Amino acid sequence: MTPVLSETQRDGWGSISDISTCASLAKRARRLNELRRLFAALHPVIRAILLSACVLGVGGLLFVATLLTITLHYLYFDRTNLPDIEAFVRFDCPSIGHVYDNQGELLVELSREHRHIIQYGEIPPIVRDAILAAEDKNFFSHGAVDYSRIPRVLQKVRIRTILTRMTRVGRADKAESLAMLRQGGSTITQQLVRAYYLRNLTDKENGNQLRSGVLPYIVGARSAKKLARKLEEIRLAVWVEEQMRSRFGSKQRAKEEIFARYASFLYMGNGQYGFATAAEYYFGLPLSAFSGADADRAALLAGIAKSPRYYAPNSPDADRVLHRRNQILRLMLARGSLSRDAAKAAERMPIRLVTRNGAVQADNSSQAPAVIETVLDELKLRYSGANAEDLLQGRIQIYSTADARLQRVANEALEHGLMRYEKRHPAAAGIIQGSVVVLRNSDASILAEVGGRRMFNRRLNDYS
Structure with missing residues (x-):
């Protein structure tokens, strides 16, 4: 039922159309405030893009659309100047090269990237x-x-x-x-x-x-x-x-x-x-x-x-x-x-790290450097299809004639023998050197090789 306003009410409130107009304006104001809040909540970059679109108009939007089209074509359809996918599929990347003794025991790990x-x-x-x-x-x-x-x-x-x-x-x-x-x-x-x-x-x-x-x-x-x-x-x-x-x-x-x-x-x-x-x-x-x-x-x-x-x-x-x-x-x-x-x-949980003993690790990783040097020399001289870089990249693994057990014995024998010599000849302390080569009688294969002692002139050196 439509309400009927008295003359007094119309004088106080105005006409019915005025009331509708006020309600419409209030509703529009609320919407504008909501839009302002939403716009203010946007990231500044998004606000800048929207404002630029308003300022630039149709021409600016066409420019942005063209730039976007070119970019998408480059990303999803341009297949020129691509690298080699075959190496990626095979996953050819540097890994660890290993040199083993004649029993399959690891002598050394070599790598560009471990x-x-x-x-x-x-x-x-x-x-x-x-x-x-x-x-x-x-x-x-x-x-x-x-x-x-x-x-x-x-x-x-x-x-x-x-x-x-x-x-x-x-x-x-x-x-x-x-x-x-x-x-x-x-x-x-x-x-x-x-x-x-x-x-x-x-x-x-x-x-x-x-x-x-x-x-x-x-x-x-x-x-x-x-x-x-x-x-x-x-x-x-x-x-x-x-x-x-x-x-x-x-x-x-x-x-x-x-x-x-x-x-x-x-x-x-x-x-x-x-x-x-x-x-x-x-x-x-x-x-x-x-x-x-x-x-x-x-x-x-x-x-x-x-x-x-x-x-x-x-x-x-x-x-x-x-x-x-x-x-x-x-x-x-x-x-x-x-x-x-x-x-x-x-x-x-705390950070649980393994305790690392650098001196022991250095000793284990360099127990046979003279053998490794001989292996690399033979690789260079006797195998045209492989080289030291292949070993360093982990593309090949080498099984040598060396015996890790005999290598440890040879290392200790040389060091102890030279120490006893120095006790008898004090003037030679820190100067005397020596080497050991152990061969297999049947075919002269190298079973152990020591190129020098660990201590020389009071400096810590690997056998070489």
Whole structure:
């Protein structure tokens, strides 16, 4: 029923149409306030883009659309100037070369990069979960690039750096100047591609020399190089996943192969490469021995990827290492990889590092340097298809005629014999030298070889 207003009411409130107009204006004002609050809550970069679109109008939007189309074509369709995928599929990367004696006992490990290659099935579930929680929780579902991370990456853009740079267009950056784009947001595939294919670009990224083109003069040398590397990283990551899917038949198998390469290739600090060597180096445990009770160790290993310098378990700043470890444990809890009790128990654990005796290790790793030198000489002279670099890269393993037991006997015999000589002839102390060669009578194969004594002129030397 429509209300009937008296003359007095109309005089006090105005006409019915006036009341409707006031209500409409109030509703519009509330909507505008809501829009203002939403706009104010947006990241400054998003606000700048929206304002630019309003200012530039249709022409600006067409320019942005064209630029976006070119970028997407480069990332997803441009397949020119690509590196060799075959080496990646075979996973040809430096590992450890071994020289064994005639009984299969290890004499020495030689390597450019101390690494053990592992397969996906050799990575314990607790370690897989820690890596995924720390680095790429959506690894098995995304297609090389995780677009859900883009808002988080945009939030890290240094707006003040952009504004400062815009006031000094064309000038070279200072060495200590900050890049506009921070690290972060890379998936496991992107990280692997960056380490495997783009080392050269990454090494040059922090230089302040301007590149040719317009972009470096606008945003600065470091930001331009970082952006160029990031685009190439995305392009190669997409391409690598495409190639791995075609080679291994399914997305799941391709992802597993990429994950295994990541876990084998990554630098883990202190000269160690890959999770297998890092587990033995830091904790004295083979990676295969990790179980659910080792969640704290798994989280420590997974935390190294962010920065080996700062997050290696033996880093001087233990508080920072523990903070990173506990952060990963909480992420594992959120993903359902750990129960609440297990996560809390792991957080209470101290950093449990293996005790390393440098002197003993040096002795064990150099018990037969003269034998190793002879092996390398013979490799060079007798085998045209292999050389010392193949051994250092882990592409070949060598089984020698030496006998590790006899080698230890020869080492001790030479040292003790020369010490007794020095007691009889004090003037020769620290000067006298000697050598030992033990041959097999039947074929003159070298069973042991000592090229010199350990102590010479009061300095610690290896047998050589």
